[in-house]
Amino acid sequence: MNKIYIITVHKNPKQLKRLIEKLDDDKSQFYIHVDLKVNINLFLDEIQNSSVCFIEERVNCIWGDFSQVLATINLLKSATLKNDCNSRIFFLSGQDYPIKSLKDIDAYLQNNKGFEFISFDQVLFDKSNKLYINRVLNYALKRADAPKGFVYLEPILASGIKNFKLFIRYSLKGSIKFNDWSLFFRFKRGSIFKKHFKGSNWWSLNYETALKILKYVDLNKVALYRYYQYTSSSDEQFFHTILKELMLLDTSIKVKPALHFIDWEREGVELPVTFLKEDYHLLLQQPANILFARKFDNKVDEEILNLIDESIL
Template sequence: MHKNYIILAHTNPEQLKRLVSRLSDGCSSFYIHIDKKSEINAFLACFENAAHVTFIPDRVDCIWGDFSQVEATLNLINEVISGGREGYTIFLSGQDYPIKSNREINAFLEKNSGFEFISLEHKPIQKAHYLYKERVEAYKINISSKRWDYVIVPYIFSPIDVKRTFAKFLLRKVSVQDLLLSFKKRKQPFAEHCKGPQWWAFSSNTLHKIHSYVQDNKEELFSYYKHTIYSDEQFFHTILWELMKRDPDIRLKDYLHYINWEREGVELPVTFDRNDIEELVSQPEDKLFARKFDARYDAEILDKLDKHLQQQCIAAKDRNGKEP
C-alpha cells in the first residue's frame, strides 16, 4: 500500500531528514510544507536528489492554533491530489517520529483498509458548553503571528474574555472595526461542530471527498474559519462529520498518534526524552507515531527508538524467514 506523508515543519532540518529516512520504505512519498517564517534552504540541502520528497512552493506563515495551519495543510492536500499516488495520506509534523516499524505500519493499514483515522472526541461540541462560545460563536483576531498574540472578540450576548479584549483595545491593539464584531452574530457553515487532535490519516476516496467539499464551499469555509480559534482542531473534523451524515461508506477509527497531555510539572504536550522509551514502545498497535520530539533537547530517545524498531524487524525476519 502506498502512503503519502504530508508534513508541516518549521525547525530542525536534520530531525526532519531523520524522520523521512526512517519512514522511507520504497512505497512512500513525502510532501513537506516549511513555515514561511523559516529559512527553507537548510531544509532543501538535507534532501538533495530525493525524488520521493516534494517541498511545496505555496508556503504559509503558520500561526499556532490558527487557520493558517489549515491553509498550509490544504496546500499539501492539493499537491497530493494533483500528483500523488492512491493510498493513505498521513498527516504529521516535523517533530513526530514513528514508534512502529515500517512493516508494522504497512500491516496495520492493510488490516484496517477502508477506515479513516481521526479523533472526533465522540460527539459535536454542545451549545451549552463553554467551548462552544469560544470556538464557534466568538471571533479570533490575530495581533501578530506570535504564539498567543491574539484576542477573542465575544458575541455580545455570549460574553467571554471581555476584560482581555477591551484591555487590548485600549492599548490600540484591536481596531474599532474588530471590536464591533461583537455585535454581529457569526454565520456558521455547519449546524454541528466537532473537534479533536489536529492529526489524521485518510484513504484516497475520503481525501478526494474532503477536497471536493472544500473546493465547492471554499469562500464560506475560509470566511468562517479564519476567525475561529483552534480551527486546525475543528476544520477537517467538522467537514468529515458533515460528510458522514450522507455517506455511510466513511468509517472511522481513532487517530494514529500517541501524545502525552497528562504528565504533571512539564510543558505540555510532553517532549519525550531518553527516559520515555518504555512508555513509547508499549503503546498499542494502533498508535503508529508519537509527538513530540526535539533532537536538540534529546536525540538519544530517537536513537533508542531506532534500535528498538531495528530489533523488531530482525525478530520478524527470524520468524518469517525472509525480509519484513
C-alpha cells in the same frame, strides 16, 4: 498501498531528514511545507531525495491560527495531484516519529484499509462548556498580547458596550478586516454547520476521502475561510467538522481513532510532552493502533530516537 506523508516543519532539518529516512520505502512519497518565515534552504541543503517534494505554496504559520489550515490544504492539493486512489495520506509534523516498524505499520493499514484515522473529542457537544462558547459561539482574534494568544468577542448585536469597544480597538489594530465587519454585527455567529467537532490535528485519510474534503472546501471556500479565520485553533476543527458533514450522506466513510500518541496529561512540564530517553518504555508499550508519537526534539534529546530505532528495526 502507497503511502503519502504530508509534513509541516519549522525547525530541525536533520530531524526531518531522519524521519523521512525512517519512513522511506518504495511505496512512499513526502510532501513538505516549510514555514514561510524559515529559510527553506536549510532543509533543501540537508535533504536530497527523489521521494521528497518541498511545496512552493508556503504560508507564515502561527500557532492556533487559520494559517495552519491553509498550509495543510496546500499540502493536500500538492499530494493529490500525481498520486492514485490506492494511496493513504498521513499528516505529520517534523517532530513526529514512528514507534512501530514499517512492517507493523503496513500490516495495520492493510487490516484497516477501509478506515479513516482521526480522533474526535466530545468537548464541543456541551454547549455550556467554555471551550464550545469560545470556539463556536464567539469570534477569536489571534493576538500575541492576549492571555493564551486569543481575544474572544461576542456577536456585536448581542453584547454590551465593552465588547463593542474591543471590536473597535482590534479593528483599528488590523485584527479584523473591514470587509468582515458584517460577520460581527449579528445577534448570533453564523456557520454553515449545525454541529462542530474537534480533535487532534494529526490524522490519516484514504486518498479518495482527501479528495472529497478538498472538493467540499472548493465548493464552500468563501464561507469556510471567513468563518474559520476567526476561530481559535481552527486546525483542530476544520477537517474534523467537514469530514463529519460528509459522513451524513456518505456511509462509505468509516472512522477509527488517530494513530498518534501525544501526552497532554503530564504535570510540571510544557505540553505536549517532548519525549526523552526516560520515556522509552512508555512509547514502546503503546498498543498496535498507535503508529506514531509526538513530539521529539533532536536538539533536546536524540538518544530517545536512537533507542526507538534499535527497537523497531
